[in-house]
Amino acid sequence: MIGGDVSVAGTVNNTVVAVNGDVLIRSSAHIKGVIIVIGGHLQQEDGADVTNDIVSISFDNATVNSLIIGSGLILGIGALKLAASLLMLIVPVLMVALGKRKTAALVDRYRNAPRGKIFSMGFFAGLLLVAVSALLLLTIIGIPFILLIALFIIAAVAVGLTVASRVFGEQIRGTSDKPDWVRTGAGAFILISAINIPFIGLFILMALVLYSLGITTSWLESLLRNRKKSK
Incomplete structure (x- = not known):
C-alpha cells in the first residue's frame, strides 16, 4: 500500500508493505511474511501472530534531521x-x-x-x-x-x-x-x-x-x- 493505512486482521502469507502510511496489526492477524513500514507507524495488538521480521522506518523530525546531516556530510566529503x-x-x-x-x-x-x-x-x-x-x-x-x-x-x-x-x-x-x-x-x-x-x-x-x-x-x-x- 502506498499513501494509505493498512489494517491486518486475518492471515497473510506474503510480505506486508506500507509506504507513507500506518500499519495496524489486529490481535486476530496471522502474518507469515516480512512487514515493511516506510514513512509511517506500526501498531501491533496483543495476541497478533507475526512469525517474520518487522522493518519500520519512520520519517520523524529526528530521522529527517539525521538524513539531512548525513547527506550533507557525504556531499561535503565528496566535494x-x-x-x-x-x-x-x-x-x-x-x-x-x-x-x-x-x-x-x-x-x-x-x-x-x-x-x-x-x-x-x-x-x-x-x-x-x-x-x-x-x-x-x-x-x-x-x-x-x-x-x-x-x-x-x-x-x-x-x-x-x-x-x-x-x-x-x-x-x-x-x-x-x-x-x-x-x-x-x-x-x-x-x-x-x-x-x-x-x-x-x-x-x-x-x-x-x-x-x-x-x-x-x-x-x-x-x-x-x-x-x-x-x-
Whole structure:
C-alpha cells in the first residue's frame, strides 16, 4: 500500500508493505511474511501472530534531521575529495609548465635517488613535525606556527607530487613525444586514481607524504651544505 493505512486482521502469507502510511496489526492477524513500514507507524495488538521480521522506518523530525546531516556530510566529503583531486592534478602541471628548468633539474636529481633513504628522511621529518606540533598545541601562541608547519607540508607535498607525477608519466607508453606537462598530468592522474581507491588509497597517500617530506628535507639539507661551503 502506498499513501494509505493498512489494517491486518486475518492471515497473510506474503510480505506486508506500507509506504507513507500506518500499519495496524489486529490481535486476530496471522502474518507469515516480512512487514515493511516506510514513512509511517506500526501498531501491533496483543495476541497478533507475526512469525517474520518487522522493518519500520519512520520519517520523524529526528530521522529527517539525521538524513539531512548525513547527506550533507557525504556531499561535503565528496566535494572536498573532488577539489583536492583537481588541485593534485593542476599543481604539478603548473609547476612543470611555469618552472621548466628548475622543475626538470629537481626531477633529474631525485629520479634515481635511493627510495629507502628518501622515505626514511621523510619518516623522521614527519615524526619531528608531529612532535613539534603537539608541543605547540599546548600554547595559544603556538597556533600560528602550526599553520606554518601545515603550509610547509602542503608545499612539500606539491614538490613530491610533481616529481612522482613526472616520473610516472615518463613510464606511460605513447607519452615519450609529448610535452613535459602532458606527461606530468598523465602521471598525476594515475596517482590521484590510486589515492582514491578505498582503504588502499590512504596508504598510498601516506607514502606520497613521506616521499614528499623526504625530498624536501634532502633539498633543504643540500642548500644548507652549499651555504656552509660558500662561507
